[in-house]
Amino acid sequence: MISIKRYLGTVSGEDPLRSIVALLFRRLGETAVRGDPQELEDFQVEMMRIHDRLTPDLPQEDILILAGSATHASETYNRRITLAIERQGKGFQTIVKMLQSSMAAMMGESVESVQTLSKIGEALESSRGFKDLGALKLHLGECLVDLKKEIEREKSSSRAMVSRLQIEVEKFRGSGPESIEVAKDATTGLPRQDDCLSAFHKAIDKGTRHYAMVMAVNRVQAVNARFGREAGDQMLARFKAHIEPQIVAPDELFRWTGPAMVAILERPHSLAHVRVQANRMLNMQIEESFLIKGRSVLIPINASWSLFELTSAEDVEKQIQTFIASQGGRDFA
Secondary structure (H helix, E strand, C coil): CCCCCCCCCCCCCCCCCHHHHHHHHHHHHHHHCCCCCHHHHHHHHHHHHHHHHCCCEEEEEHHHHHHHHHHHHHHHHHHHHHHHHHHHHHHHHHHCCCCCHHHHHHHCCCCCHHHHHHHHHHHHCCCCCCCHHHHHHHHHHHHHHHHHHCCCCCHHHHHHHHHHHHHHHHHHCCCCCCCCCCCCEECCEEHHHHHHHHHHHHHHHCCEEEEEEEEEEEHHHHHHHHHCCCHHHHHHHHHHHHHHCCCCCCHHHHHHHCCCCEEEECCCCCHHHHHHHHHHHHCCCEEEEEEEEEEEEEEECEEEEEEEEEECCHHHHHHHHHHHHHHHHHHHC
């Protein structure tokens, strides 16, 4: 905790506000959660850059603006670290459950190593930081040693299976959060909104020009109401099948919420130029056939869309949500 009590009324010859804000800048950098080393280094450099701008002749109103910049930088860093921790925790949980179920099937629930894995699984669910995950890596490695000893008494097929599992765990232990498989949207098979928000930050950090293109498939709500949700899902899958081949790496495509999808486009061109390219992508004639009361009905599939330059992940997220909300009058769910 950062205490400012000793700065109130005891600082002589120096502006108390300036002293407190300087302390805030230093302590934010020093006490940041030590997760990803590169993320931490970037954050501390940013805090030092803000601290250096706190000159003795800086007006008080500008000091408050600097304090706001420091708070924003801290919130952004915490959000990125939280996302990385959650992903790594999910990856560990998957490995533990795989080990636990495999060993229980071979030896029974009473085996000591299986019970150890159950305890690790419970600890994983309550883990909230890299410090906890680091300890769990160590425990997982120790448990694997015990498993290997027990399996030596089993058939050769059992030994082969544990060896394969150990290789998979070692691969994970040497990898970062990015190596964990991303959960996909069940309807479209695309990465979800959380992954899109993370990709916004990575695109901005890359230093090249990027754009976010949001596409809202029209008439999905009406089709859901008349023909059932399966029909609406079919429309989304058909739209995704058309647009996905046009999103070529390093560009990326994500499922947002409702019948909305977002593409991240890396382009060196102006907004007007990229808008022409986007219009060409979405200028299409798609129809989907639905069987209604024994007869086939063709439903046209198209989308409303908008394009935003990706300079701030938070601002673009708000722009996307505002655009989606504006589509209510177009029978948009």
